[in-house]
Amino acid sequence: xxxxxxxxxxxxxxxxxxxxxxxxxxxxxxxxxxxxxxxxxxxxxxxxxxxxxxxxxxxxxxxxxxxxxxxxxxxxxxxxxxxxxxxxxxxxxxxxxxxxxxxxxxxxxxxxxxxxxxxxxxxxxxxxxxxxxxxxxxxxxxxxxxxxxxxxxxxxxxxxxxxxxxxxxxxxxxxxxxxxxxxxxxxxxxxxxxxxxxxxxxxxxxxxxxxxxxxxxxxxxxxxxxxxxxxxxxxxxxxxxxxxxxxxxxxxxxxxxxxxxxxxxxxxxxxxxxxxxxxxxxxxxxxxxxxxxxxxxxxxxxxxxxxxxxxxxxxxxxxxxxxxxxxxxxxxxxxxxxxxxxxxxxxxxxxxxxxxxxxxxxxxxxxxxxxxxxxxxxxxxxxxxxxxxxxxxxxxxxxxxxx
Numbered sequence: 109x110x111x112x113x114x115x116x117x118x119x120x121x122x123x124x125x126x127x128x129x130x131x132x133x134x135x136x137x138x139x140x141x142x143x144x145x146x147x148x149x150x151x152x153x154x155x156x157x158x159x160x161x162x163x164x165x166x167x168x169x170x171x172x173x174x175x176x177x178x179x180x181x182x183x184x185x186x187x188x189x190x191x192x193x194x195x196x197x198x199x200x201x202x203x204x205x206x207x208x209x210x211x212x213x214x215x216x217x218x219x220x221x222x223x224x225x226x227x228x229x230x231x232x233x234x235x236x237x238x239x240x241x242x243x244x245x246x247x248x249x250x251x252x253x254x255x256x257x258x259x260x261x262x263x264x265x266x267x268x269x270x271x272x273x274x275x276x277x278x279x280x281x282x283x284x285x286x287x288x289x290x291x292x293x294x295x296x297x298x299x300x301x302x303x304x305x306x307x308x309x310x311x312x313x314x315x316x317x318x319x320x321x322x323x324x325x326x327x328x329x330x331x332x333x334x335x336x337x338x339x340x341x342x343x344x345x346x347x348x349x350x351x352x353x354x355x356x357x358x359x360x361x362x363x364x365x366x367x368x369x370x371x372x373x374x375x376x377x378x379x380x381x382x383x384x385x386x387x388x389x390x391x392x393x394x395x396x397x398x399x400x401x402x403x404x405x406x407x408x409x410x411x412x413x414x415x416x417x418x419x420x421x422x423x424x425x426x427x428x429x430x431x432x433x434x435x436x437x438x439x440x441x442x443x444x445x446x447x448x449x450x451x452x453x454x455x456x457x458x459x460x461x462x463x464x465x466x467x468x469x470x471x472x473x474x475x476x477x478x479x480x481x482x483x484x485x486x487x488x489x490x491x492x493x494x495x496x497x498x499x500x501x502x503x504x505x506x507x508x509x510x511x
Contacts (some may be wrong), residue, residue, distance in 0.1 A: 110181040111431050113137040113423060114172065114207075117188030118156065120449075123147040124413040124478040125186050126154035128423040131416070131483075137186075137423075140171050146496070150489035153481065163191060163270065169199045176204040182431050184423070185209040190221040190266050193407055208430050210384040211326075212406065217382075220406040223305050224263035233379055234371050235401045238391075239308040245296050251288060257309045258282050260291060261349075264302035273298040279349040281309070310391045310400060314341045315461035316361070318399060319354055320372055320388040321412045323420075325429050325436050328381040330373045332425065334415050334441040335365050339464040340450065343507035349389070351411040353455055353468060356418065357444040360463045363392050368399045369440070383429075385422065387412055413478040414447035446471035449478065451497045458504055 113129045115122050118141030129137040130153040139148060139156040142163055148156055161167040176183055185207050187193040196203070197214040219229045227240045241252035242263065260280040262268035275294055282288045295304070310316065315337060323332035336356040341348055359365050372388060380386070387409030389402040408422055416422060418441040428434040446468055448455065455472075459465040479493060 109431065111208075111427065112179050112181060112183045113186065113427075114175055114183050115139045115154075115186045115188065116162075116168075116172075116192040117141060118143055118145045118148045118158075119188060119410075120147045120478060121188040121408065121410050121412075123151065123154075124416075125188065125408070125423060126151065127478070127481050127484070128413070128416055128421050130154070130481075132421045132424040132427075138175065140168075140175065146492050147479065150486045150492055151484055152486045152489075153484045165195050165198070168192070168195050169202050172207065173202075173204050176207050179206065182206050182208050184426055184431060186423070186426070187407055189269070189407070190405075191269060193217060194221065194266060210382075210430075212382050212384055216380060217406055220380075220386075220404050221265050222263055223261065223265065223403060224303050226403065227305070230375075230379060234375050236396075236398050238310055238393075238400050238402070241306040243292075243304045243306055245292070245304055246301055251292075252306045254306055254308050256283050258288075259305075259307040259309050260288075261305045261307070262295075262300065262302065263305050264300075267302050268300055271298040271300045277348060281348075307402075310393050312392065312394060313460040315339050315459070315464045316392045316394070317341065317351070318359075318388075318390040318392065319351055319409065319411060320369070320390065321408065321415050322372060322376055322386045322388065323425055323436075324376055324380070324383055324386065326383050326433075328377065328383065330376050330438075331429075331436040332415065332420055332439045332441065333369055333373060334418065335359075335369055336414065336447075337464065339459045339461060339468055340455065342449070342503075344503045348507075350409075351447075352450045353446070353448040353459065354411060354414065355444060355446050355464065355467060355471065356414055357442045358464070358467060360461055361392050361394065363397060363399055385412070385426075411447055411449075411478070414445055414476050415441055417445045417447075417476045418443055444471065446475040447478070448472075448475050450500045454500050454504060 115137050126137040137154050197212045197217050219225045317338040319336045321334045325331045336354040337358050338351045338354045340353040342350045342352045385408040387405040390399045
């Protein structure tokens with residue numbers, strides 16, 4: 109059966125999903141994008157068109173249908189962020205019938221993308237969370253007393269993605285009252301008018317962070333699960349919270365990984381039961397000896413490409429499930445694989461967990477780099493990648509993030 113792949117977005121996530129398409133089927137995915145980002149700008153393994161109005165719901169659906177109208181075959185529609193996922197969920201009946209995508213429930217999707225709703229909705233589930241408080245930026249004046257350092261992040265990710273201001277970060281690590289006052293004022297001045305999440309900081313360097321990718325098939329059963337230890341986060345202001353280096357099937361702590369995977373599967377099948385890729389962000393609490401869930405992304409994450417190296421191509425998984433209606437076999441991805449966005453000198457310099465660092469260097473020659481595709485031969489892209497790798501040195505040297 110002939111089919112096409114339509115990806116919404118132009119970031120790193122969009123690039124590696126296009127890469128998955130090319131690697132699995134030797135065909136170019138088509139991208140609809142708002143921003144001309146370097147990740148996809150110079151690629152030869154995809155086609156792309158830009159629309160400045162793509163973050164307007166009606167216009168986005170119109171653009172999708174315009175592409176669907178040009179193709180009589182099924183078209184797999186892939187979202188790369190929360191905004192597009194919500195557009196798809198809210199407009200199922202308006203998208204032409206040859207568009208194939210995750211049939212996600214708007215209410216459940218909201219419970220995952222809105223962090224306040226997430227923590228409140230699943231407070232009594234099998235998952236464990238850090239101590240969390242909520243701050244209404246429009247009317248609250250007294251801050252929750254969590255001590256310092258503490259973590260602040262927007263409750264409404266979709267609204268926050270649509271504001272821009274100097275010093276904007278995905279996650280804020282606050283060390284004192286002066287920083288707290290400044291961050292709150294900056295966010296308030298940006299036009300963001302929803303709640304903020306105040307959360308206790310779980311002690312531990314970046315290696316206390318873990319990533320789990322889950323795929324729930326159309327029958328609402330978990331068919332894929334991974335569990336990777338992160339050694340290093342990104343350090344630029346808008347990228348902290350994203351893994352820079354991780355190893356699947358590896359753990360330097362005494363937390364019970366197999367038990368946690370069972371917990372994740374139980375949660376997904378009993379509480380969510382909704383077709384799609386999901387990414388769990390976790391941190392190991394060494395005092396409690398448990399993995400605490402920081403958030404769940406209702407999509408593949410920025411670093412999820414590593415499961416392709418484990419024999420689970422993300423696009424192929426979706427195509428087999430949603431277009432060919434195959435019965436997927438269950439895959440518990442336990443094999444070790446190293447993914448790294450950053451160059452070797454960053455791994456040597458900034459990873460604090462020596463056991464993780466040693467293993468990363470041992471696996472280095474076989475590492476997975478989502479942005480470096482040998483089949484994507486474009487001289488402008490080659491120099492862009494080299495420039496980006498070099499720029500990591502500046503980002504890490506100038507970062508104010510403390511582990």
